[in-house]
Amino acid sequence: MERMPKKQRHQQLARLIEENPFLTDRELTRLLKVSIQTIRLDRLELAIPELRERLKLMAERSYDPVRSLPLHEIIGDILDLQLDKSGISMFEIRDEHVFSRSGIARGHHVFAQANSLAVAVINDEIALTASADIRFIRPARLGEKCIAKAYVRSSGAQKGKAKVEVFTYVGDEMVFQGNFVIYRSARAADEEGTGEA
Amino acid sequence: MERMPKKQRHQQLARLIEENPFLTDRELTRLLKVSIQTIRLDRLELAIPELRERLKLMAERSYDPVRSLPLHEIIGDILDLQLDKSGISMFEIRDEHVFSRSGIARGHHVFAQANSLAVAVINDEIALTASADIRFIRPARLGEKCIAKAYVRSSGAQKGKAKVEVFTYVGDEMVFQGNFVIYRSARAADEEGTGEA
DNA sequence: TGTCGGATTGGCACCAGGTATCAGTATGAA
DNA sequence: TTCATACTGATACCTGGTGCCAATCCGACA
Structure with missing residues (x-):
């Protein structure tokens, strides 16, 4: 026609x-x-x-501040946060996070989730990653939901250095493990958690 | 008036x-x-x-896809790449990479640059980060240009594990250092470097 | 063959949110 | 007083549309 x-x-x-x-x-x-x-x-x-x-x-x-910041701020959604104690976050592996050929997540995304969480769990105005020792146990793949669990091993509220251990799981399989040393500004903040990472 | x-x-x-x-x-x-x-x-x-x-x-x-997908592909611009030997990349710290309050770059961006480079320098179809031991020597700040230099310490073309050392500088100051262990698919690829990280 | 109907096109009035330009007014300082 | 600066008003024009109506095209169907 x-x-x-x-x-x-x-x-x-x-x-x-x-x-x-x-x-x-x-x-x-x-x-x-x-x-x-x-x-x-x-x-x-x-x-x-x-x-x-x-x-x-x-x-x-x-x-929209809620949408535009999280991309650059914390990587992963915080599911639980007990300041200076522990925290849990979830991060879903999407297309843009993987090697197109293999469907395996680029390491720095998995690291970014763990790093964000390690910094977020520290109850301080300023917290920076000082060093980290990390292992990628097995690859995380497209579509998988990574659950990261962070445990503050020593809060270092006085000394200015906190130790945080992070384990990331897909289901019950561990995919990542890291030991982070986080600088903190010594005086623990009175305020609520900042949401930054 | x-x-x-x-x-x-x-x-x-x-x-x-x-x-x-x-x-x-x-x-x-x-x-x-x-x-x-x-x-x-x-x-x-x-x-x-x-x-x-x-x-x-x-x-x-x-x-702008470059801005909206900040963590997707290679982080930083590859300036030089000698496969299985060394590589250099540059990464400029922008607004979206820093803690808004302090202007200090979030650790995972600096890590992402180093990780991308460490993977890119390996001459193989598939290369994955297995583990890493990293130090953030001093904070990188808004506007600074981070130059990462990667050196392949042992290519592991047979064994399937390469060791790559990465140093990141701002000017002549070192801001980051990391030792990466990279899994590779043993048979070195004939093709040119992939551009993935 | 004629006619019906959907698809397409043209034309016009109108709108928001401007730019560009010119003229008039107010106000204060030298 | 005079002059400069700030402010206001008015008008023409622009882009990228909406809304509406009429005309045309084109194939199907009785």
């Missing part, structure tokens, strides 16, 4: 906007060889908002 | 937009009790773009 079936054009339109949300209707006109009205009818049917709305949504998503 | 000194209003304006980039000029009119023309003159003087440009910039920033 048409030069190109409507369904197919809809798919193309959706794909184009998915790939590049910055396209105006006018630019889409060029790419799909239909009138601007058709583009707009298509967007309407597909419930794709106009360019400015799309940009606004993206800006809002990236601006 | 004015109800409120211009300088002060400029500060307030900048702060308001910083806090909430979604404000229109009309809304700012209400908040600052000046005409919309004044708001626009102010924005001009302060070089603050219009709402739509601000949203577009935010959307672009959050869309």
